[in-house]
Amino acid sequence: MPTSVPRPGRRRATAALTVLASAAALALPSATAHAAGPQRAGADAPSAPSGTPPTAYVDVAVATVWTGPDSPRPVDAPALTDPVHPDAWQRAMTGEQQKELVSEGLTQTQVQYGRPVYVLEKKDGWSKVAVPDQASPKNPLGYPGWIPDAQLTRNAHYGAVSAHRPFALVDKHLKTQLYDDPQLRSKTLRIGVNTRLPVLGRTGKAVRVDTPDQGPKWLSAGEVSLHRRESDIPRPSGDDLVRFAKKFLGLPYLWGGRSGFGVDCSGLTSTVYQAQGIELPRDADAQALHAGGRKVAKDDLAPGDLLFYAHDSGTGAIYHVALYVGDDKMIEAHDLKPVRISRARFDADYWGAMRYLP
Template identity: 50%
Template sequence: MTRRILTVLLGTVLVTALTLPAAHATAVQDPLAERAYVGVSVATVWTSPTSPRALDRSAVAAPADPAGWLGAMTAADRRELTTASRTQTQVLYGAPVQVLERRDDWTRVAVPGQPSAKDDRGYPGWIPSAQLTTGVAFAGLTAALPAGTVDGVATTWLYAEETRTERLREISAGTRLPVLSGDSGGVQVSLPDGGTAWIDAAHLRIGGPEPATGEDLVGTARLFLDRPYLWGGRSGFAPDCSGLTGLVHELHGITIGRDASDQATGGRAVAKDDLRPGDLLFWNSPATHVAIYAGDGQMIEAFDASTPVRVTPVRFDDSYAGARRHLPDPA
């Protein structure tokens, strides 16, 4: 988006939205009575309320500290998340979830933006209740104002309203927040708890994405190179294999299944000799691993707990199960 378009959005659309009576946003009733919003930078969705370990304390806290959590874990600690199937997926700051059940300090949710064969309402699992907010006013602003999406970086920072230099919270690529105002240096956004913060204008895309090419998908995937692997990860802090490919597509306005097995049943089948950048490659049946084809016999993948996101040659081994293309057909 050009700076001129940004100025138009911030100078006209936002003025109109912000001069509405205060009651306009808060009076909008959420059509889903059991909807909540993520109130931490990244909410990890756990298999059960008993899944977190003592060393996962910073991941279930409010506020959460995803970078601190990852930094405190060894490769063996991250691998144990996989072997014990402790984590399911992650949901980004400000994203909606559907509440299915409340139990003590935990809430079972479905994540509507992450399709899954496990539940037709969205990917299911458990989130600490303290990491969720009802966000009625936030929902109204989300409906009334332009959305700003963190893009072009794996993670970025929200800054305090008063100084615009004090760091408040690190957030992931793909985070979407209502835009209130802005200038060439920063954009003011609304937060799920009712507060506001500033973000670097260079790290925020206002409005929807442009139609994507396969090369666009590969360029976005490269943003996450060298990030650690995390089972259930679906953020710029640390993704798993399908979390990486799902987030990359989401950043370009394309919703695909959350797990490799779901992604392998969508889109269109692609033969080996017709592979193009942006195609997804799968292994095993049902698929248990996915990578994104980068061209010239290379792929980008989040492989395992010992291996950061990497570029590596495509493995056409006995477990290779084919490729799918999720980009829309050209007009």
């Protein structure tokens, strides 16, 4: 997403549960700490310093961050509720209404279930927030915007559990299901890729997690990877990034989208990298200019590099980013069309490429 132009019922589990006395009891994959470069996603980040705003947690599958409380239109009602209905919202919008999200700059980004936000201000049932795991030059605390209060909870217990437990990362499919029971029969909430929830225990086929609003729930062990801390996510290769990005093929384009329900260009690239353990800023221009990568010549492109496009024949404001696949192809979310593989465009608007891997 460019920043310089308008953007085109509980059931107590009893069966075979291994309740962990401590997070260290989990048999989790190990990984070595990696060298400097782009920041490892949440890499053992310290607690928020004193004086930071209060923290709330997203308690819907995905919360859209709006430019202001007056940004939503009547058609956007499915995106404002708890529970939220992201698929119904996108189906309800006409093509022109999709374009309005871009031309009027109505939405900014999205935040996954269970993720923290800093509450900067409250107004008429809305909270102005900063999203700490989505870096932006707009605010040093994180990506700013507004979320309906109905989609946030202040759950100090959940926050404490999240800070000290291993987590389950949804990374096998674009969407997965939370369940009430370890037999995975009673479905509750459908959540999206890159969601992280603190782990309380596991059975052979299910992982028990805490949630910000429903207490302990269950995930299929085959739908998640488990990590003690963010920095334990194994460092990806370029091919790993491409394989993960291909999971998004066919996903609808959504201006400000950053979830398994819809993405925009930089929502795609930042999510792919973050789910693979590398933190990039939220927006395309910041990914190019403020992410600690290095510029790569066209002849030296490798899978996983990011390609950027700018106005004024490649010299102006950056408006688009795509992920290089290899063989002069790239994966992109562009022009309100679903995520797809395209021929890499080395036209007048091509700004250049950046690499964030060693």
